[in-house]
Amino acid sequence: MSINCLIVDDELLARRLLSDYVGKIPELKLAGTCASAMEAQGFLQKQRIDLLFLDIQMPDVTGISLLRSLSNKPVTIFTTAYAEYALQGYELFVLDYLLKPISFERFFQAVSRAVEYINLLNIKVLPPNSGVEAPAPGYIYNEYIFVKSDYKIHKIAHSDIDVIEAYGEYILIYSGRQKIMTLGQLGKMEQMLPRPGFVRVHRSFIVNFSKINAIQGGMIYIGERQVPLSKGYRDAFMELVQKSQLF
Structure with a gap:
C-alpha cells in the first residue's frame, strides 16, 4: 500500500530535501508540497x-x-528548527518531532514508525463472535486494541483494561497502576470493545465487568478505583449483575 505524503514548509530547500528523502522510501508517495499552512489547508x-x-x-x-x-x-x-514546541506536539498527538537539520537516518526512523502505525490503522478487525474460524489475511481478532500515546503505539489486551474514562477530547485507559491517555471518543471506544465484557455505566465511564470487586449504591469498585453508576445506565447494568448472581 502506498502512503500519500504532503510536505508543508515555507523554505524551498527544506521542501526539496524532504522530497528527496520521500523518494528514497518505496512505501511513500509524494502527493505534493506546500509553502504555507493556508496552501496546505486547501x-x-x-x-x-x-x-x-x-x-x-x-x-x-x-x-x-x-x-x-x-x-x-x-x-x-513535525519538521522544525525549534525544540521548544515539543510539548504542543505531544498535546496534538504528533507521531514524531524532527529537528532541523534532518538527517536521512533520523527521517527514516520516523517514517518507519509512521508506516507501522498507518498499517495498523488499516487492519480490519473481526468481532469475537464473527463466525470466522481462522483469521483471513489482513484481519486480526479484537482481543486487544492499539492506541497512540506519548509518541508510542501501545498494544493493550482487553483483559488488562480496568476502566476507560472520557476526559474532554481524550480517553484515559486504566490498567492496574498504569494510565494511558489517547485522543478519541468514548462512544467509538465502546463500539470497539466486546460486550457484555465491557459495560457503559456512566456517560464518562466504561468498566471491564470481570474486574468489578463490589457494587454499593451508586458506586462501582474496581481495585482502588471508584466509578459512578448513573441512573441512565443502572437498569441495563444491574440486569447483567443479576444474570451473574448465584443467589
Missing part, C-alpha cells in the same frame, strides 16, 4: 493524505494552528 480539503510532514514556524499561520484546525488529522511528523 490541498488537504481536496485530497486524502496519510502522512503529513509539517513545519511549525511559517508566515501568517503556524503549523500548530493548521493541525488544530483539521477535523480529520493525518498522521503527522
Whole structure:
C-alpha cells in the first residue's frame, strides 16, 4: 500500500530535501508540497493524505494552528528548527518531532514508525463472535486494541483494561497502576470493545465487568478505583449483575 505524503514548509530547500528523502522510501508517495499552512489547508480539503510532514514556524499561520484546525488529522511528523514546541506536539498527538537539520537516518526512523502505525490503522478487525474460524489475511481478532500515546503505539489486551474514562477530547485507559491517555471518543471506544465484557455505566465511564470487586449504591469498585453508576445506565447494568448472581 502506498502512503500519500504532503510536505508543508515555507523554505524551498527544506521542501526539496524532504522530497528527496520521500523518494528514497518505496512505501511513500509524494502527493505534493506546500509553502504555507493556508496552501496546505486547501490541498488537504481536496485530497486524502496519510502522512503529513509539517513545519511549525511559517508566515501568517503556524503549523500548530493548521493541525488544530483539521477535523480529520493525518498522521503527522513535525519538521522544525525549534525544540521548544515539543510539548504542543505531544498535546496534538504528533507521531514524531524532527529537528532541523534532518538527517536521512533520523527521517527514516520516523517514517518507519509512521508506516507501522498507518498499517495498523488499516487492519480490519473481526468481532469475537464473527463466525470466522481462522483469521483471513489482513484481519486480526479484537482481543486487544492499539492506541497512540506519548509518541508510542501501545498494544493493550482487553483483559488488562480496568476502566476507560472520557476526559474532554481524550480517553484515559486504566490498567492496574498504569494510565494511558489517547485522543478519541468514548462512544467509538465502546463500539470497539466486546460486550457484555465491557459495560457503559456512566456517560464518562466504561468498566471491564470481570474486574468489578463490589457494587454499593451508586458506586462501582474496581481495585482502588471508584466509578459512578448513573441512573441512565443502572437498569441495563444491574440486569447483567443479576444474570451473574448465584443467589
